[in-house]
Amino acid sequence: MSIFLPVAGVQTSIFLILSLGGTVGLLSGLFGVGGGFLLTPLLMMIGIPPAVAAASDTNQIVAASVSGTLAHTRAGNVDFKLGLVMVLGGLTGGTLGTSLVKTLRQMGNFDFVVKLVYVLMLLGVGSFMLMESLSALRRNDQQSKSHQPLPLAKRLPLKVYFPVSGIECSALALFALGFLIGLLAALMGVGGGFIMLPVMIYLLGIPTHRAVGTSLFTVILTAINVTLAQAIVNETVDVVLALLLLVGSAVGAQIGARVGRKLKAEQLRIIFSFIVLGVMVKMLYDLLSTPPSLIVLGGGH
Amino acid sequence: MFKKVFKGKAWLVLLVLLLGLGTTIAWAGEASLTMNPEVINVGPRFQGTMLEIAGTVPAGSDIYLKIVSPPRKEKLSKKGRVGFLWMNVAQAEVDNIPKMYMVYSSAPLERLSSDLQEKIGIDPYFTAVRGQVKITEKGEGKSQTLTGEEGKEYLNALISMYQKKGLYVIREDAINTRNEGNLTTFTLNVPLPAEVAHGTSNVIAYAVKDGGVIAESRGTLKVQPVGIVGLVRRLAKMDGPLYGTLAVFIALFSGVAIDFIFSTLEKLWRKYVRTGKAVRPDGDFIAEAH
Numbered sequence: 001m002s003i004f005l006p007v008a009g010v011q012t013s014i015f016l017i018l019s020l021g022g023t024v025g026l027l028s029g030l031f032g033v034g035g036g037f038l039l040t041p042l043l044m045m046i047g048i049p050p051a052v053a054a055a056s057d058t059n060q061i062v063a064a065s066v067s068g069t070l071a072h073t074r075a076g077n078v079d080f081k082l083g084l085v086m087v088l089g090g091l092t093g094g095t096l097g098t099s100l101v102k103t104l105r106q107m108g109n110f111d112f113v114v115k116l117v118y119v120l121m122l123l124g125v126g127s128f129m130l131m132e133s134l135s136a137l138r139r140n141d142q143q144s145k146s147h148q149p150l151p152l153a154k155r156l157p158l159k160v161y162f163p164v165s166g167i168e169c170s171a172l173a174l175f176a177l178g179f180l181i182g183l184l185a186a187l188m189g190v191g192g193g194f195i196m197l198p199v200m201i202y203l204l205g206i207p208t209h210r211a212v213g214t215s216l217f218t219v220i221l222t223a224i225n226v227t228l229a230q231a232i233v234n235e236t237v238d239v240v241l242a243l244l245l246l247v248g249s250a251v252g253a254q255i256g257a258r259v260g261r262k263l264k265a266e267q268l269r270i271i272f273s274f275i276v277l278g279v280m281v282k283m284l285y286d287l288l289s290t291p292p293s294l295i296v297l298g299g300g301h
Numbered sequence: 302m303f304k305k306v307f308k309g310k311a312w313l314v315l316l317v318l319l320l321g322l323g324t325t326i327a328w329a330g331e332a333s334l335t336m337n338p339e340v341i342n343v344g345p346r347f348q349g350t351m352l353e354i355a356g357t358v359p360a361g362s363d364i365y366l367k368i369v370s371p372p373r374k375e376k377l378s379k380k381g382r383v384g385f386l387w388m389n390v391a392q393a394e395v396d397n398i399p400k401m402y403m404v405y406s407s408a409p410l411e412r413l414s415s416d417l418q419e420k421i422g423i424d425p426y427f428t429a430v431r432g433q434v435k436i437t438e439k440g441e442g443k444s445q446t447l448t449g450e451e452g453k454e455y456l457n458a459l460i461s462m463y464q465k466k467g468l469y470v471i472r473e474d475a476i477n478t479r480n481e482g483n484l485t486t487f488t489l490n491v492p493l494p495a496e497v498a499h500g501t502s503n504v505i506a507y508a509v510k511d512g513g514v515i516a517e518s519r520g521t522l523k524v525q526p527v528g529i530v531g532l533v534r535r536l537a538k539m540d541g542p543l544y545g546t547l548a549v550f551i552a553l554f555s556g557v558a559i560d561f562i563f564s565t566l567e568k569l570w571r572k573y574v575r576t577g578k579a580v581r582p583d584g585d586f587i588a589e590a591h
Contacts (some may be wrong), residue, residue, distance in 0.1 A: 059549070067555075238533075254563040
């Protein structure tokens, strides 16, 4: 069964879109990431124009992250207070990052440096998480669940206790970390979920399952912000495409959240590290292999 | 007397009108075209459609027909090697390019002289399109207008994309003709893909004989979004903030609704299945549950 997408201006299979949404939603529920890194290229592969794919993808992330956050909330895995402070920093950093991109682009070779840094960062984060989780699993070490916040994060002013996460930390430090993630995400042209989760687990010492739930909560606000910007500036949000995607992804996120609860924290981190490394390999492949066509329709991530 | 004079003048006016009409009929008889449908409605179930074109031209002439959509802008990006990596190195905007340029004929295009090809905008390389576009390239902090060979790379890539989508077409000998007295009638089926250009496209049929155009006929094809497709497109273009807010609310509502469905299902699952009450052979699980 097919449908004509009004803004994309193409006809596509309803079931294909639903299943793509479902797959990405599963990742959202499991790891607290938006999943745009995977969905945007997949949508482009089935003929959706890049600008519409990127914008509509962000719209469906709103639904998937709301659905996933609610599922995680019932399990007590969302720290709204901590998430809110971080997302405020993230939005400020994202806004600054967007205008910074324009200035940096004029200096030449900006994309080259950014992509290289991103690939190296994914490699570093992915390998570190994999090694750490494997050794924790081998030792069957329950202590590894409770990392401690960075010493600096404790020493800075505006100290607040976050009962859900079980940490005491400076709100200023949280805002600064959120700001850096937002800045980095804007520079890389990605959502930031990949950076948020490791930061919460390793730098703030939040238990893995709670980090996933809280990360997903921060994704809601970021995705709303980007959807509005895309609809106003680029007029590229296809609400019909987003609706189909979000039905799939909101269901996927529910399943992901439930599967995640059954996994040990270390297992969750191992699977996440494989995905981070997989994304890194895919990015590296795209950067190194000769593209099939040098000129393509513009406007994607 | 007055009545007689008036009657005489009325006959004269009628005669002039008839003569005028006769000329139109004669001209239309030389070249005419009809389309079925003339208006295409694009709704949510639209999968493309077949356009039937029929008409007449003076006997013995070749028919060259083109369908051209309104011009618009298209954005492109170009990849290049930076060091050892492939990355986006420039963006370009191609302005004044029709999304659809279809050429059908009853004879090979090579029968047209190059002057005539230029005059009627029909040749194997879409030269008419190439001559009218404006290409602006932005890269490494500078913006420049590309002309001639410089812009060719972008234009070739874009035209090739349109050709793959069935929007830029050249089909020689595709028009069926039949001689009927001093007229040749023709029929043509044009497959229009789902991505057909919206707006009013011009359809022009040229009758060519002895190296020149001896008659031509024009028509228009209207492609319009209707129903939910029309509503969404209009809202997205006209009121971005309202459209964006609606999109966000739909997503929020859907997320909450799907969570509600799942949590309800989960509660029911726990209540009936996990406790084993749902599988009791006496089928009395509803009473048990209450």
